[in-house]
Amino acid sequence: xxxxxxxxxxxxxxxxxxxxxxxxxxxxGLDLRIEQGEVVAFLGPNGxxxxxxxxxxxxxxxxxxxxxxxxxxxxxDAVAAGRVAAxxxxxxxxxxxxxxxxxxxxxxxxxxxxxxxxxxxxxxIADLAGRTVAKCSGGQQQRLRFAMALVPDPDLLLLDxxxxxxxxxxxxxxWSAIRADAARGRTVVFATHYLEEAxxxxxxxxxxxxxxxxxxxxxxxxxxxxxxRVVSAEIDDDAARxxxxxxxxxxxxxxxxxERGARVLVRTGDSDAVLRHLLGRTAAHDVxxxxxxxxxxxxxxxxxGARR
Numbered sequence: 535x536x537x538x539x540x541x542x543x544x545x546x547x548x549x550x551x552x553x554x555x556x557x558x559x560x561x562x563g564l565d566l567r568i569e570q571g572e573v574v575a576f577l578g579p580n581g582x583x584x585x586x587x588x589x590x591x592x593x594x595x596x597x598x599x600x601x602x603x604x605x606x607x608x609x610x611d612a613v614a615a616g617r618v619a620a621x622x623x624x625x626x627x628x629x630x631x632x633x634x635x636x637x638x639x640x641x642x643x644x645x646x647x648x649x650x651x652x653x654x655x656x657x658x659i660a661d662l663a664g665r666t667v668a669k670c671s672g673g674q675q676q677r678l679r680f681a682m683a684l685v686p687d688p689d690l691l692l693l694d695x696x697x698x699x700x701x702x703x704x705x706x707x708x709w710s711a712i713r714a715d716a717a718r719g720r721t722v723v724f725a726t727h728y729l730e731e732a733x734x735x736x737x738x739x740x741x742x743x744x745x746x747x748x749x750x751x752x753x754x755x756x757x758x759x760x761x762x763r764v765v766s767a768e769i770d771d772d773a774a775r776x777x778x779x780x781x782x783x784x785x786x787x788x789x790x791x792x793e794r795g796a797r798v799l800v801r802t803g804d805s806d807a808v809l810r811h812l813l814g815r816t817a818a819h820d821v822x823x824x825x826x827x828x829x830x831x832x833x834x835x836x837x838x839g840a841r842r
Contacts, residue, residue, distance in 0.1 A: 538569075538570060539570075539603070539605055539606030539607075540567050540568060540569055540570070540603070540605075540606075541568045541569060541570045541571075541572070541604070541605060541689065541690050541721040541723075542566065542567065542568040542591065542602075542603070542604060542690070542721075542723070543566075543567050543568075543601075543602075543603045544564055544565060544566040544567075544587070544600070544601070544602050545565055545600055545601045545602075546563050546564075546565060546599065546600035546601065547561055547563070547564040547565075547566075547587070547590065547597055547599075547600035547601070547602055548561055548562060548563055548564075548597060548598045548599035548600050548745075549561040549583070549586050549587075549590060549595065549597055549598050549745075550598045559745060560581075560583045560586040560745055561583040561586050561587055561590075561597075561745040562583070562744060562745035562746050563600070563745070563746060564583070564587065564600070564742065564745060564746060564747060565747065566740060566747060566750075568721065568723060568738075569721075570605075570689065570690075570719070570721050571716075571719050571720075571721055572721055572722075572737055572738055573712075573713070573716045573721075573722045573724075573735065573736050573737045573738070574721075574722070574723045574724070574736060574737065574738045574739070574740060575724055575725075575726065575731075575732035575735075575736035575738070575739045575740070576588075576723055576724065576725045576740050576742070577725070577726070577729070577732055577739060577740065577741045577742070577832060578725075578741060578742040578743055578836060579743065579836050581744075582742045582743050582744065582745065582836070583742055583744070583745035584694075584725045584742060585694060585725070586745075587742075588620070588692055588694055588723075588725065590602055590609070591604060591609055591618070591692060592609060592613060592618065592620055592692065593608070593609035593610045593612075593613050604617075604618055604690065605617050605618070605689055605690060612690070616644055616686025616687070616688060617686075617688055617689045617690065618688050618689070618690040618691075618692065619682075619683035619684070619685075619686055619688040619690075619691055619692070620683060620691070620692040620693070620694065621676065621679045621680050621683050621691070621692070621693045621694065621696045622679065622694050623694050623695045623698055626679060626682070627667045627675060627678065627679070628667060629666065629667045629668035630666060630667070630668065631666065631667055632663065632664055632665060632666055632667070633650075633654065633659060633662045633663050633664070633665055633666075633667065633670065633678055633681075634650040634651070634654065634663040634664065635650075636650075636667060636678060636682065637650035637653050637654060637678075637681050637682060637685065638650050640682040640685045641685050644685065644686050646685070648685060650663065650681075651663065653681040653682075653684050653685060654681050656681065656684060656711055656714075656715070657677045657678065657680045657681035657684070657711060658677055658704075658707050658708070658711060659674060659677045659678060659681065662674060662678075671699065672698065672699025672700075673697070673698075673699040673700035673701065673704045675699070676696055676697065676698060676699055676700060676708075677700075677704070677708065679696075680693075680696065680708070680711070680712075684715070688720070689720065689721060690720070690721045690722075690723070691712075691715070691720055691721070691722050691723070692723050692724070693712075693722065693723070693724035693725070693726075694724075694725050695725060695726055695727065696708065696712075696724060696726070697709075697726070697728060697731065705728070705731070709731065709734070709735050712724075712735065713735060724736075729828045729829050729832055730828075732753065732828065733753045733757075733827075733828045736753060737752070738750070738751065738752060739751065739752070739753055739756045739828075741756065741831075741832065741835055741836060743835070743836040743837075748835050748836060749831070749835045753828060756828065756831050756835075757825065757826060757827065757828055757830075757831050758831075759831055759834075759835060760826040760830045760831035760834045760835065761803055761826075762789065762801060762802055762803045762805075762826060763801075763802060763803075763805040763823050763824065763825060763826070764799060764800070764801055764802075764823070764824050764825075764826065764830075765799075765800045765802060765805050765808045765809060765812070765821070765822070765823050766797055766798065766799045766800070766821070766822050766824075767797070767798055767812050767816075767818035767819065767820060767821040767822070768796050768797050768798075768818065768819050768820045769796060769797075769798055769816060769817060769818050769819075770796055770817070771817065774816065774817055775793065775796065775798060778798060778812070778815075778816045778818070779791050779793060779798060781811065781815070781816075782798070782800050782808065782811065782812075785802075785804075785807060785808065785811060786804065786807070787802055787803040787804035787807065788800060788801070788802045788804075788808065789801040789802060789803070798818075801826075801830075805823050809821065809823065
């Protein structure tokens with residue numbers, strides 16, 4: 535029997551927007567439970583309802599129907615108590631303040647006199663303390679938003695495209711800081727278009743399409759939902775490669791055939807048959823067989839979800 539409330543519990547969540555002559559349903563009966571201490575990637579194509587769902591969790595929008603609990607209470611109560619914080623894509627910064635002043639002001643909003651330095655160190659921007667926000671890059675401003683979100687010591691941290699504008703090294707350092715915080719028991723839910731981040735850093739992946747959950751599991755479990763393999767091989771001769779592409783496309787259980795220079799990539803549900811064909815009937819060499827990655831699963835599952 536559970537005694538600790540879930541970090542998030544959404545039941546039949548619906549959000550509609552009215553437009554002239556139409557009603558747009560951005561979130562369509564979404565069911566989701568996230569336990570405390572999980573690190574969850576919330577993925578979906580543009581228009582899938584991710585940001586709208588996050589807005590409702592933060593109390594910035596009211597559901598049209600369904601129920602929503604944050605740490606066992608209402609979004610407004612969780613936000614007011616500092617138990618939930620967010621790193622959003624844009625906004626929330628005053629350009630003329632310094633980085634340290636911004637964190638100090640955030641503390642004042644919670645009625646606390648805080649030393650900005652520990653928060654800036656955890657966000658990896660202690661060296662920018664005296665710089666004005668206007669002179670910070672997009673990635674540095676995202677790290678500043680992260681530092682601000684840490685001030686109330688929230689139980690739940692929501693990240694909406696948190697690494698936008700960061701370079702590769704910055705993204706790696708950011709996620710190192712996030713994982714360190716999660717190791718202390720904080721729940722982290724993040725939306726991102728960088729699927730490799732979800733694969734590398736999430737304990738669990740939730741995919742949504744058209745406002746509904748279409749996949750929910752560990753990264754390995756979600757990848758496995760996209761059945762099949764990718765078989766690739768080099769065929770040096772142009773004419774031989776063209777003939778091989780036509781023959782491969784005609785095989786049963788072949789989903790697609792793609793040429794990338796001298797290399798042929800075959801997406802298939804029967805990799806054995808493709809291998810027999812390549813090795814027995816073509817001049818293929820350097821043959822490789824790989825499982826579908828998270829991007830393949832994302833495309834397949836969200837496309838399927840769009841047709842439901």
